[in-house]
Amino acid sequence: MDLYRADRDSDWTIERVQADTFSAEASGARGAPTFFVGTQRHTGPHDAATLIAALEDHGGR
Structure with missing residues (x-):
């Protein structure tokens, strides 16, 4: 301690x-949690499927 x-x-x-x-x-x-995809703040839902889709979409750019 x-x-x-x-x-x-x-x-x-x-x-x-x-x-x-x-x-x-x-x-x-x-507030927390706050997620970023690349340099953009993610403002949508933050469930796993939505975040994975946002990351995959960002990776395709």
């Missing part, structure tokens, strides 16, 4: 979480 606390409170972890938060806000993510 001490290692967890040390990692959680480290400057590196705090900076990484802040950077990820800013990146998420800038990309339009408003």
Whole structure:
């Protein structure tokens, strides 16, 4: 548990979480989970079949 606390409170972890938060806000993510296909935020359903189809469609471009 001490290692967890040390990692959680480290400057590196705090900076990484802040950077990820800013990146998420800038990309339009408003909650979790948020999925991206390539560089585009996926706004449709996030069931497996829909995500697979979106990935396959993107791969064909």
